[in-house]
Amino acid sequence: MALIGSFALLLALALSVYCFGIGLLALVRKNDPDWERLGETARRAGVVIFGAVFLAALALVISAFRDDFTIAYIFHHSNRDLPAPYKFATLWSGQEGSILFWCLLLSGYGFVLRLRYKTDPRLFAYASVVLAAVQIFFLSLVNFAANPFGLLEGPLRPDGSGLNPLLQYPEMVIHPPMLYMGYVGFTIPFAFALGALIMKYPGEKWIHITRRWTMVTWGFLTCGIFLGAHWAYAVLGWGGYWGWDPVENASLMPWLVGTAFLHSVMMQEKRGMLKVWNMWLVFATFWLAILGTFLTRSGIISSVHAFAQSSIGSWFAWFLAISFAVFVFFFVRNKSHLRSENKLESLVSRESSFLFNNLLFLLLTLDVLWGTWFPKISELVQGNKVTVGAPFYNRVAIPVALLLLLLTAVGPLLAWRKTSLESLKRNFLWPTVAAFVIALFVMFTPARWGSIFGLKPWHDVSYFYSLMTIFLSALVACTVASEFYRGGRVIADKTGQGMFASMVQLTHRNTRRYGGYIVHFGVVLAMIGFSGSALNQDNEMAMGYGDKMSIGGYDLVCRSYTQEENGNQFTEWALMDVYQNGQLVRTMSPQRIFYKASQQASTKPDIDQGFKEDLYLVYEGQNEKGQPIIKAHVNPMVIWIWIGAWVMILGTALALVENAPAPVTVRVPKLVEHAAPVATGD
């Protein structure tokens, strides 16, 4: 299998070199029919790359299932007793395998792109060449610097080291593929953008093509980020979902810039503006995705998520530099092609709101980038590292995020070119009043209704932020609802349909717009979930039989605790009865697991999810008497984060659906009131 895999990777590299070289020459000699035919062979070579890389990936997966510990990668990341789904996930659980997985996804995207070339053969030819250049880099990496088929030195071992126990969780079978499909996918919009720039593409068709690819990619990255957050919450046992770790930040930055692009691209489509800006945004999204990979693999920034330090960091540094230089070269050469077609007419307009929207997304990205790199900068400047953790990011990012939320409410209701004061009053009066009422309701409702209620913003700045989040989220929700209602009502009045059917028809007529509103609504739900973190509570104690701990309206009683063992692991767990108002409401069982093969331990928290709050129990360890130390958290509103993520994915999927054709109106002549009798016998 190692031989097959290695050969397949070499073949893939050779094909990508052919695809790039011949493809490039065919573009340069565009009027020569012989070169045109050769260019077609380059495209086909690009298609076959996917087959070769797929074969290599298959060889690695089969090696994992066969427990082939002659291969070093399989030895270090798998073991005999590892359950099947995790043996499959061995493909992306280590450095070398994950780069192979990156190559697989890149070639998969390339496969689709090259098959769909008839959409615009010339543009797709340019994009294919750009893509081939990126494939050459990653395939060179996997062939020469991080080969997953390297053989293990020394005698054959009877069993492997096993998979990191933190990765032995169902979500970890889905999270990396989603994340990588997002990261890798941003190469495609970049390929189209650079291709359009090089060929001075006339018109905006390339942006339509790029936008759909970007939405798909953005959807995958969103899914991957939220899956990672959920995994952190459900597995790591610290009661949180986002730690501002450098690897987490590495996924957030391309997401932020990609989101900015998805918004500003509308300016280019509708008004022919922001062409230069969009070109740089697409490049920045791709570049930040590669930068993120560089951060996690080079060891330059410490992170608990990072792969082991290796020499491939320098490969990525060179690739980042070369890709930047190539992009700047073509931008400087062809930027005159990117002239704006319209001018701005008013500060109060949709165009201005997009500018501010982009500014805020960019500011958030810069803040995250700055915070991620500051430990390294501090080390270079003053000789010692500092930690840049959650308190820094919360302080700099939350105000910007709240401004973005405000813009999410305001922006969609501003008109293109200019918005009148009358229009502003008409669109915003009732949503603002409703949002105020909701915020006041949350402030003055007794806290016994749920942890989020009774928020007094003057008690703590975090309470102020939470209440502002709720107010602005309510404002966004009301403006989104008003858009659906107004549009639905017009259709209902014209067609006589019910309101719900009219809203469905409305959405189907403009899926991108209304799918986008649904994504905004998902963001609102997630933000409401985040706002609950200011009211988190926790408590911890060692608990013997019958001992009681109180937290947030719950009384926890330790019923029992014990241990069990199987071939793969040793488990300690406690059985906790949960009482509310003296009534037993449920029994929960937090665990701690020790994995034999890897000699590592991890917690398995038990989480009781509710719409108002989660009760989250962690088995932290044992005291000297052998009694379990239980940490309990009450985390308000967390479930709305996951619901919001689902709504965002749903909105994205909806926005990708083709619009329904507009209904055709046929004019018929007015009927004659008194028809003339038909003569018989004529």
Add this chain to the structure above:
Amino acid sequence: MMSTPNSVLRRALHCVLLSLAVFAFTGAGDPASRFKEIGHRLVCVCGACGELLLECNHVGCTYSDRMRNELMAAVTRGDNDDLIQQAFVQEFGPTVLSAPTTSGFDRTAWIFPLLAFALGMTAVVFVIRAWKNRPSPAPAGGVPRIKAADLEKYREQAGEETDL
């Protein structure tokens, strides 16, 4: 004996200052909330979890218990926040603090986001003004542009038809 205006004013000022002090230091003297607040300004230095001290879940951790005990002892002793943080920095190094300080080079960590915000807002306002003053490009293909007054008229009509 009647109070002079000055003494009334002085007493009122003392009351105000006392009230402010009550608000300002509410919770400050409470060991549990101080422990929680300072605990979230420190990081577990085990190197395996990277968590804030009070969020470390102890699995495989040899440091967090010791750090928490030291923190509790310092808070119970009545040491102020700066003293406690300095003691941890001396023992574990500057990386024990969960965020950069506001002194020396660390200050730049906090200044940069503010500067970026100010520069960004200025740039956007500048761009908007520049674009507004730009001459209108000639319409492509001889298609006449809709005049602003006509556009406003159609907008009002659309607004009336979709009004709540």
